[in-house]
Amino acid sequence: MPRNARGSKKTDTAPPGGETASHPRMGLVHLLRSVAVDLDLQAAAFATEQGLHPTDLRALIALLDAERASESMTPGRLGTRLHLNSPATTAVIDRLEALGFLARERDPRDRRRVLLIVSQEAKTLGWHFFGPLITRVLNTMDEFDETDLDAYERVLRAIAQTLPPA
Known part of the structure; x- marks a missing residue:
C-alpha cells in the first residue's frame, strides 16, 4: 500500500482532486476541520498558560x-x-x-x-478559560430549533463513528 509523506499507509479511496474533492458536502468537511483546528488551538493556549x-x-x-x-x-x-x-x-x-x-x-x-x-482547582481553571467560549457556543445554539440541533447531533455522532479508535 502506498505511504503518505509521514510514512503512514494511505487509506483514502480517491486521489487528490478526484471524485471526493468535488462532493457537494466537502465545504462542510472543511468547515468541521476548521472548527476542530480552532478548538485545538484554544486547548493548546490553555495548556501553555497552565504549563501543561x-x-x-x-x-x-x-x-x-x-x-x-x-x-x-x-x-x-x-x-x-x-x-x-x-x-x-x-x-x-x-x-x-x-x-x-x-x-x-x-x-x-x-x-x-x-x-x-x-481537583476542583483544575475544574475552576478550565471553566475560567473555556467558560466564555462554551457560553458563546450555547448562545449560538439557542438560535436553532430542536429539530436542527437534533440533526446536528446525529451528524456529529455519525461522523464520530467513522473515526478510527483514538
Missing part, C-alpha cells in the same frame, strides 16, 4: 469525560485511553498531581485499586 504538556491536557479531558459519564478512572484505564505505556502514564499523573490538578484515591470498594480524581 499536550498529553497532560488530553489526560484531564479524559478524566473529566469519565467523571461526567459517572465512570471511575484508574491509571491503567487512563493509559489505555491515551495509548500510553505504564511509565508514561505515571509521568502524566505525577505532573498533574504536582500541579494540584488531580489526586490519587483508594477505591473504597477495592482498596487495591487507585482512582484518579480531578
